[in-house]
Amino acid sequence: MANYELMFIVNPSLSEEERNASIDRLKETLEKFSAKIENEDIIGEKKLAYKINKSNTGFYVLYDLDLDWKNIKDISKEINLVSKNIWRYMFTKKEA
Secondary structure, eight states: OEEEEEEEEEOTTSOHHHHHHHHHHHHHHHHHTTOEEEEEEEEEEEEEEEEETTEEEEEEEEEEEEEOGGGHHHHHHHHHHHOTTEEEEEEEEOOO
């Protein structure tokens, strides 16, 4: 297991309830693949560098994860299939 960061952008036009449901669905996906969330940082709504789905803003969330790198591909597939409200995401390995 290694330390990773997962940064993702959620559709900012969702209600708080819908946004929390999307985030909870992502947490369930991570748990399904044995990823442990060490820290959760809700950054909030920020201006995007470029428009995504005709929006200038996105709702940012950052997770510190303990995760086996072999599961990243499967997690990515699951996010793409299940979460249409998560616009972008990126896994980054943290230095030890």
